Amino acid sequence: MKHTIACAILSICFATTVFSQTKSSEIITENGTKYYIHTVQAKETFYGLSKLYGVSIDDIQHSNDNLKSLSIGQQIRIPVVTPTENPQYKDGEIIVKNGKSFVVHIVKPGETLYSLARTYGTSAGQILIENPSINNSQITIGQQLFIPFSGTVAPSTTNAPQKDANNPSGTIVNGDAYNTNQNKPNQNTYTEQSYKPSYSEPPTHFSTVKYSVGSETSLLKLSEKISVPVEVIKDYNHYIPDPIPADYEITLPANAVYYPKQFIFCSSAGTTLSDIALTYQVSSAELLHYNPYGIAHFNEGVLIQIPITRHNIELARKQIQERSYIYHTVQPGETEYSIARMYNTTDTVLIANNIHVDFVTLASGTILRIPYQENYYEYIEMPNEGRKYLPNGTEIIHPEVNVTLLLPFFLQKNAMNPDEGIINKPKEIYEHTYQFLEYYEGMLIALDSIKKLGISVTLNVIESNNDSATTNISKIQTNTNFIIGPVFPKTFPAAAGFAKRHAIPIISPLSTEETNSLNPFVIQMNTPQKYRFMAMVDYIIEHNENCHVCILYNSETLEKKNSTQCKAAFNAQKSKLDAKHITFEEMFFPNSGSAGLDRAMSKKEKTIFIVLSRQQAFANNIVTKIYQASKTHSVELWGMPQWEHYENLELDFLYDLNFKLVTSGEINYNSPRVNKFITTYRERYNTEPTKFSFQGFDQTLFFIKHYATSSNFIIELQSIENEDGLHDSFNFVKKDGSSVNTTAFIVEYDKNTYKRNATRRITTEEER
Secondary structure, three states: OOOOHHHHOOOOOOOOOOOOOOOOOOEEEEOOEEEEEEEOOOOOOHHHHHHHHOOOHHHHHHOOOOOOOOOOOOEEEEEOOOOOOOOOOOOOOEEEEOOEEEEEEEOOOOOOHHHHHHHHOOOHHHHHHHOOOOEOOEOOOOOEEEEEEEEEEOOOOOOOOOOOOOOOOOOEEOOEEOOOOOOOOOOOOOOOOOOOOOOOOOOOOOOEEEEEOOOOEOHHHHHHHHOOOHHHHHHHOOOOOOOEOOOOEEEEEOOEEEEOOEEEEEOOOOOOHHHHHHHHOOOHHHHHHHOOOOOOOHHHOOEEEEEOOOOOHHHHHHHHHHOOEEEEEOOOOOOHHHHHHHOOOOHHHHHHOOOOOOOOOOOOOOEEEEEOOOOOOEEEEOOOOOOEEOOOOOEEOOOEEEEEEEEOOOHHHHOOOOOOOHHHOOOOOOHHHHHHHHHHHHHHHHHHHHHHOOOEEEEEEEEOOOOHHHOOHHHOOOOOOEEEOOOOOOOHHHHHHHHHHOOOOEEEOOOOOOOOOOOOOEEEOOOOHHHHHHHHHHHHHHHOOOEEEEEEEOOHHHHHHHHHHHHHHHHHOHHHHHHOOEEEEEEEHHHHHHHHHHHHOOOOOEEEEEEOOOOHHHHHHHHHHHHHHOOOOOEEEEEOHHHHHOOOOOHHHHHHOOOEEEEOEOOOOOOHHHHHHHHHHHHHHOOOOOHHHHHHHHHHHHHHHHHHHOOOHHHHHOOOOOEEOOOEEEOEEEEOOEEEEOEEEEEEEEOOOOEEEEEEEEOOHHHO
């Protein structure tokens, strides 16, 4: 093969015959249920049939008396799935099906059932129940899902305000047309966060003042007099009597500004949940939390309650000035009297302003209009003068950051002139310098982005080679905020010891070797190999049964450690493997030879080969052998990430073997962010970025922004979930005192579509 695998994927013609499955056209009806009658062909599996017919493996097995295996020529029943009535919903749209409310979600790269469950506050099981088209718990990019929220039945929209014929957009605030694009924030500046209830407790960091009430008065009258909500007074004075005695001294927040608890958005036709979240800089989860009954279908103009935060305070202030009503969505158990008391009004006023509502049978989800009163407030902290914020509203706590970078440029071996500078890339350069130079180049582009955010960075670059004599730890300044490097496993412990003595976070940026140190300041960036093997085993268990796994290695010196870790990952899941009748063995190829491969395979079950060699010649040889065996046996092949750059591996073979690998990072070349970086890199360095260029950019941007916005670098690092860069993904857990990234990507060469697909997985030992 003349081109690398990565390039050949983009455009190649396949001359060989490729196995493909065809749907049966024969349909029968039994007991009111329709089934396809499918005749099993060679190489067909439960998984392949489930994908072909859009049903689950369980559905196929249950429809055939709990069938456990397939044989050529066998006729089986496969349920006919009725297509979705209207598959053209927009991403983020709210719909009603069978009396339940759902968020329409179009699957994005890297998303999983479990990440979606966390995002929308539901469970993976509930998503599976509501989406029978999901096969074997696996979702695909672009797939349309219906995600339930709050488990509630959506209300009738007959009480929702009707659209004004003179305002076809349906956007109404106080009867006046309101342009939703006015003051609309830049949609690229908001990053969705998981939902956290806001303002349930008074901000303890507010400064306070003392206030004497003077003559005896009631709590309500005092609230009206000083324009401070009753709830606020109670929060700061837990045992305040009512009525309040004369000259009673109370505590009040001094630097709080009060605004109404919620402001209202009346959606226009075509507006989605995602649109509103971006416009008002809140998360989709928050919108669903505050509107469990009020959202039925955004296209019908239902009023949405949006919490005020410091990020959308200007939009809130504008709406507060314009409106004369508060809108309330009735919750279960609420009555006209309880709602009136809640808003410091009377039931008579409530009824008079909602003459269209039947208060005798007041239904949950009904939207009530309540006259706006100046004494109904929520308190939030206003940004103090001089504070800095990122575009997403996160406060910059440390606007100045000192970073030390330890990289091996091998300056002596390159024998460069001092005025030439390593960044100029001379024509002849020591080969091992390239990857670290490319990392540094990506880092410099990230520093330009960081500067635009208002963060000042001092970067101290230290030459650090692969022996203790040239690690140059003594050059690290003790006032540095964090250290990136060294990159070599044998030089990292000494630098980590220095970091521990001086309480400086230190990041291992490129190595997959575990640090194995009880050092709370160590951060392992590249996902260690053992976590990648965990992700591999989980994937195999989810997608297979009745099969045999062969862990194959070719060198005691270079590959035995990986083989041992891989086998340990399988042993850790022994009970699950047994339940699905999956066996495994370890094989040293120099001892077993081709005869060992033959013994590992059976014509009755699939064999999965996991080849742990980075040797190009051996990889090419073993792929050819396994491909030849696939003519008469059902086999699947797993290899190493390096294989994607080997020119002699035949793509046809890999696709036909459903080739898979596990890696710690993945570049989506369809992403606008990725293409912007590539353009910038080309313009600056007149060459193409590599994986190391992307890693230098990602890690620099992520860790500097994290340090600048966190009060505790290490602790808050471990609370970050699934933050994505251009190549790296960040999800840290605490392991043996250190912080370890556990993100892995399963890359699959899909022989049905001839596409290379990548799925992100998060694996931790605590889940086992």
